Amino acid sequence: MTTSPESSGGVTQSHKPACPTAEMGRWPASWEQEMQSTVNYLWHTDDLLGQGATASVYKARNKKSGELVAVKVFNTASYLRPREVQVREFEVLRKLNHQNIIKLFAVEETGGSRQKVLVMEYCSSGSLLSVLESPENAFGLPEDEFLVVLRCVVAGMNHLRENGIVHRDIKPGNIMRLVGEEGQSIYKLTDFGAARELDDDEKFVSVYGTEEYLHPDMYERAVLHKPQQKAFGVAVDLWSIGVTLYHAATGSLPFVPFGGPRRNKEIMYRITTEKPAGAIAGTQRLENGPLEWSYTLPITCQLSMGLQSQLVPILANILEVEQAKCWGFDQFFAETSDILQRVVVHVFSLPQAVVHHVYIHAHNTIAIFLEAVYKQTNVAPQHQEYLFEGHLCVLEPSVSAQHIAHTTASSPLTLFSMVSETPKGLAFRDxxxxxxxxxxxxxxxxxxxxxxxxxxxxxxxxxxxxxxxxxxxxxxxxxxxxxxxxxxxxxxxxxxxxxxxxxxxxxxxxxxxxxxxxxxxxxxxxxxxxxxxxxxxxxxxxxxxxxxxxxxxxxxxxxxxxxxxxxxxxxxxxxxxxxxxxxxxxxxxxxxxxxxxxxxxxxxxxxxxxxxxxxxxxxxxxxxxxxxxxxxxxxxxxxxxxxxxxxSKILDWLSHQLLQDRTKGAQASPPTTAPYPSPALKDLVLHMQELCKEMKVLASDLQDNNRVIEGLSRVPSAPDI
The missing domain is CATH 1.20.1270.420 (Substrate Binding Domain Of Dnak; Chain:A; Domain 2)
Incomplete structure (x- = not known):
């Protein structure tokens, strides 16, 4: 059992700087007495990366290649544990091989005291905890970085479950960060001192972990020292993951009594056990004050509402104190994978003056995308019109969402609503x-x-x-x-x-x-x-x-x-x-x-x-x-x-009449009186022909203008009158 978020067997950053000459492979004579080594590795005790109850972790170098590694040196207290517990971490790490889990290179012994030493992969960028403790992340990680954390933690945990391993001490301090060749973050699970092999239907009774991230049933026995006969399953890792993800998303712990978790342990236990279904956080703002519940992430969180709507149900179902009601790993992996497989479409809503992140699957239809936009903007699909980079963007509902243009936060789809409303703008806390x-x-x-x-x-x-x-x-x-x-x-x-x-x-x-x-x-x-x-x-x-x-x-x-x-x-x-x-x-x-x-x-x-x-x-x-x-x-x-x-009908009738007059005139003797004056009839026919031509021109012009107006109505279309 550890006593603070920083004080586990995991690798966390130390405030002590490394010796400059040590970085170049040379050590001052005065430092020789502080040096420790194994057959192949060398380190100075000032290069402390992290310290827990049973071991300390140092930055070390390979004696031949100079390669940087992390060495975990076990103290005297660790040897008081049963031998099967002592060797468990070695066995677990040897069994695992995944890019999101710290690699074990070797198991060696120090020269004098013959203490066991684990030689592991070195992560130069510290832990997720050190990232969250940076003032820049006081209110949680940016959305892109949070998704990287989620992807890495889910992948690492999935590998653990495939190998029947329960970690039992998941927390930001035990998630290491390194920077890849392309500048991207890579997070890795570490500190398997509490880990053990456990199938989904198996239970254990021993208690490990860190207070703030500990399942309430384990907290009751380990922290409050209350006797109880409960056995624990793999779901305890899910609770710790839920607290860790909330911490990463908001910069704060989800359950905080007045004075802090370490100063008011009874209230801490009350918050976690009395939490209503669906709540993801609980706070006591005043001494002896009431408990306040939250069902959403705070407004200061940097995650978009589109991502929050996907994440909050997951947090609510893994931060469930009753193990029978808590999700299993299968459902957790299914729901988180669903998020990670989605693509984000950035939409700037002109009616609201807000950028939205719409998460959809590439195989979805545009109709599903339009409905997702409706849920975030309250603009009905039939009223949605889009422009992209200054051009009309016609979205056919039956077409695949893959045809939507590639968007970014600075180059989103621009949504216009046919229904007028007063823009509300971005909501934020001062x-x-x-x-x-x-x-x-x-x-x-x-x-x-x-x-x-x-x-x-x-x-x-x-x-x-x-x-x-x-x-x-x-x-x-x-x-x-x-x-x-x-x-x-x-x-x-x-x-x-x-x-x-x-x-x-x-x-x-x-x-x-x-x-x-x-x-x-x-x-x-x-x-x-x-x-x-x-x-x-x-x-x-x-x-x-x-x-x-x-x-x-x-x-x-x-x-x-x-x-x-x-x-x-x-x-x-x-x-x-x-x-x-x-x-x-x-x-x-x-x-x-x-x-x-x-x-x-x-x-x-x-x-x-x-x-x-x-x-x-x-x-x-x-x-x-x-x-x-x-x-x-x-x-x-x-x-x-x-x-x-x-x-045209009148002209046809007049032409017929004129033809009849000519026929009668050719068959009979010259009449003394004609029923219609032929010159006048001819003039009328000519006049009607001219008027008919003019009407054709007018009809053609009206059709052209009608097409123009229809074009104007479609770009974008106006509401029905």
Missing amino acids: PALDIPKFVPKVDLQSDYNTAKGVLGAGYQALRLAQALLTGQELMLRGLHWFVNVAGVPEIQELKRAAELRSKLRTLAEVLSRCSHNITETKMTLSNLSSELMKNRDQVHADRSIQQIQCCLDKMYLIYKQFKKSRMRPGLGYNEEQIHKLDKVNFSHLAKRLLQVFQEERVQKYQASLVTHGKRMRVVHETRNHLRLVGCSVAACNTEAQGAQESL
């Missing part, structure tokens, strides 16, 4: 609410913790500022595209339709309505397009992100000094004065950072959101006008076709 205050006295540990908290809130402000600026740019860019794709240059075609009204008096009034406000519409859209371009230039010229980053850089230097100072027993007078000045400067920088965030980013973003809403209403009104014009032109076309048919 970072100022999460900034702690320095205590007046010099307290090196407290000052370090405070600086870390302030810096974490500063990084959160930077991320939010970048998201707000990106959202502002996508608002302007998307609406600018829409205005241009909606056909401003084709407005001249509508003028042609209006000019045709004089060719047929019976359609003059209808065609007059078609031309109503055309000039005004063109001017409105043209002005809006120019205004959008001007605003985009202003957004590009914004310097708030650089100002926030500058403050963060200066704060980080002070934070590093505080981190270094906390390891010292005390400060001299001059150093203490400098420390006090650093605290003042740190607070001023934090205040300046928040001022820039609020005044330069939040206020400008909120103002742009209001303007965006007004512009969206203008575009909706313009679309309605275009649809009305389209309906009117279609009606004109129908009437023109009817008039043309009527004229």
